[in-house]
Amino acid sequence: MKPSFSASAAIAATFALSVSAANSIPTCGPNQLCPSSSPCCSQYGQCGVGAYCLGGCDPRYSYDLQSCVAAPTCKSGDFELNSLDDVKPNTQYLGDSSTANWVSSGTPVVYNNESVLLTMAPNTVGTLLMSTHYVWYGEVSATFTTSQGAGVVTAFIMMSDVHDEIDFEFVGVDMTHAQSNYYFQGITDYNNGANLSVSDTRQNTHTYTFNWQPDSLTWAIDGNVMRTLNRNQTYNSTTQQYHYPQSPSRIMLSLWPAGLASNGQGTVDWSGGLVNWDSQYMQNGYYYAVFSDVKVNCYNPPSGFSNNHGSAAYYYTSGYGTNDTVATGNNNTKLASFQATGDNPNYDPNASASASASKTSASATMSATPETVPGISGGGAQGNAGAEDGSSGSSGSSGSSGSSVSSAGASQSTGSSGGFSQGGGSTGTSQAPKVVAGSAVALLGFFVACLLL
Ligand SMILES: *[C@@H]1O[C@H](CO)[C@@H](O)[C@H](O)[C@H]1NC(C)=O
Ligand SMILES: *[C@@H]1O[C@H](CO)[C@@H](O)[C@H](O)[C@H]1NC(C)=O
Ligand SMILES: *[C@@H]1O[C@H](CO)[C@@H](O)[C@H](O)[C@H]1NC(C)=O
Ligand SMILES: *[C@@H]1O[C@H](CO)[C@@H](O)[C@H](O)[C@H]1NC(C)=O
Ligand SMILES: *[C@@H]1O[C@H](CO)[C@@H](O)[C@H](O)[C@H]1NC(C)=O
Ligand SMILES: *[C@@H]1O[C@H](CO)[C@@H](O)[C@H](O)[C@H]1NC(C)=O
Ligand SMILES: *[C@@H]1O[C@H](CO)[C@@H](O)[C@H](O)[C@H]1NC(C)=O
Numbered sequence: 458m459k460p461s462f463s464a465s466a467a468i469a470a471t472f473a474l475s476v477s478a479a480n481s482i483p484t485c486g487p488n489q490l491c492p493s494s495s496p497c498c499s500q501y502g503q504c505g506v507g508a509y510c511l512g513g514c515d516p517r518y519s520y521d522l523q524s525c526v527a528a529p530t531c532k533s534g535d536f537e538l539n540s541l542d543d544v545k546p547n548t549q550y551l552g553d554s555s556t557a558n559w560v561s562s563g564t565p566v567v568y569n570n571e572s573v574l575l576t577m578a579p580n581t582v583g584t585l586l587m588s589t590h591y592v593w594y595g596e597v598s599a600t601f602t603t604s605q606g607a608g609v610v611t612a613f614i615m616m617s618d619v620h621d622e623i624d625f626e627f628v629g630v631d632m633t634h635a636q637s638n639y640y641f642q643g644i645t646d647y648n649n650g651a652n653l654s655v656s657d658t659r660q661n662t663h664t665y666t667f668n669w670q671p672d673s674l675t676w677a678i679d680g681n682v683m684r685t686l687n688r689n690q691t692y693n694s695t696t697q698q699y700h701y702p703q704s705p706s707r708i709m710l711s712l713w714p715a716g717l718a719s720n721g722q723g724t725v726d727w728s729g730g731l732v733n734w735d736s737q738y739m740q741n742g743y744y745y746a747v748f749s750d751v752k753v754n755c756y757n758p759p760s761g762f763s764n765n766h767g768s769a770a771y772y773y774t775s776g777y778g779t780n781d782t783v784a785t786g787n788n789n790t791k792l793a794s795f796q797a798t799g800d801n802p803n804y805d806p807n808a809s810a811s812a813s814a815s816k817t818s819a820s821a822t823m824s825a826t827p828e829t830v831p832g833i834s835g836g837g838a839q840g841n842a843g844a845e846d847g848s849s850g851s852s853g854s855s856g857s858s859g860s861s862v863s864s865a866g867a868s869q870s871t872g873s874s875g876g877f878s879q880g881g882g883s884t885g886t887s888q889a890p891k892v893v894a895g896s897a898v899a900l901l902g903f904f905v906a907c908l909l910l
Pocket of ligand 2: 631
């Protein structure tokens with residue numbers, strides 16, 4: 458059996474490193490919907506409020522179809538990643554996509570005003586940038602160089618809230634292949650992957666492109682189409698569905714440690730072994746991948762699309778999550794606070810206590826002290842932040858998340874794990890440092906210079 462990995466599943470398991478076994482965050486998955494007090498099922502299979510109800514909120518397993526806030530529709534453009542002006546930490550973003558095109562977790566760092574480094578320092582789970590706008594078919598390109606080293610994975614993927622996925626992944630022990638892959642609703646299929654040849658992905662900047670249409674999907678590198686998938690090749694006779702990516706998806710750029718002892722052996726092997734946290738490939742104390750540009754050319758909704766009720770947002774009309782359950786509308790996409798949900802978007806306990814309309818759900822929400830930012834130990838879990846520093850990899854409960862990493866399907870059942878720990882201590886939630894250097898300074902020199910600061 459050929460190993461095959463869903464970036465979402467593996468990232469989920471890695472990021473879902475349990476903060477504390479004692480932490481009873483409600484979990485969600487097939488036949489297990491979130492409770493009304495924390496109605497939103499995150500991409501990591503845990504229930505919460507606030508950011509849990511934004512990007513990644515899974516309508517299939519959330520309390521009801523209004524729990525997840527509707528998703529901002531596709532926005533065409535050339536998104537140059539040369540500053541953090543367009544990036545908001547996930548601890549600050551509340552769904553207003555006019556304020557930022559990207560949401561981050563971890564520590565993105567500006568390099569030379571011309572690119573953004575996704576960094577991964579020891580004992581962190583790296584950095585993830587997620588687009589605030591979704592794409593429901595389009596051409597999406599990213600220009601970047603990868604990181605290098607055993608266990609270190611660079612990824613450029615598209616992922617929907619029901620876990621459809623389109624991937625370019627790069628394992629740090631193979632600089633001459635881009636691993637292409639796709640998934641339908643997170644279902645593992647070991648035949649979906651294909652390796653595409655490319656010259657040294659760390660030394661050479663390449664542009665990687667998905668051309669995602671309702672009936673066909675291509676993966677291209679530097680403008681050359683390397684792989685084509687037609688929808689009609691993906692029919693699954695068991696489910697009698699096309700297992701083709703077909704739901705609105707976010708763009709995700711990431712650098713993350715697949716090679717952690719707490720991850721499944723299959724994941725570790727796939728990524729080339731355990732991460733060496735004292736590697737020649739680290740500079741300035743971290744691994745890094747250099748992203749300079751993302752271009753998006755949105756396509757119109759598919760012909761025959763009849764759920765068009767507006768152009769601002771995507772939402773689902775049922776929990777099936779297939780293309781025919783996607784609708785567009787002029788729905789609100791914002792929350793008033795990190796305690797609000799799609800069911801109660803205006804709830805803000807900090808606003809005057811006169812918010813009488815919200816009182817009933819307010820008390821329910823508050824008594825449960827629900828999690829507010831997936832992957833961050835939020836809400837009542839603050840006290841566990843110490844687990845972020847080094848111990849997360851060896852905590853007993855994180856082993857359970859590791860075991861689920863070997864199959865994409867299992868990502869829906871990372872039930873026992875708590876919120877993942879992101880970043881080394883405070884870096885996860887603080888504004889990433891803006892680092893600048895003279896333009897003539899080579900990258901290496903730049904990092905050495907920074908070491909001296
Ligand atoms: C979006 O708006 C439509 C009405 O246009 C409504 O039926 C639907 O429930 C809303 N969905 C969400 C998630 O806001
Ligand atoms: C791609 O190459 C990697 C080695 O870098 C290998 O582990 C994997 O099985 C290959 N995938 C496919 C689909 O051939
Ligand atoms: C499959 O889809 C492709 C692209 O839409 C089309 O060119 C091809 O004719 C289809 N093949 C079959 C067997 O329907
Ligand atoms: C078809 O779907 C089922 C259920 O999701 C899955 O277990 C199976 O592996 C799929 N078959 C193929 C050939 O992809
Ligand atoms: C959904 O996909 C099917 C093919 O499985 C296609 O016939 C139909 O037109 C699509 N509908 C929408 C709204 O995209
Ligand atoms: C209420 O305000 C405090 C202090 O400004 C802040 O820490 C907290 O996150 C706010 N609560 C919500 C739900 O936004
Ligand atoms: C980066 O831009 C800032 C503000 O635009 C400027 O002050 C700084 O000198 C620039 N740094 C480099 C290395 O160009």
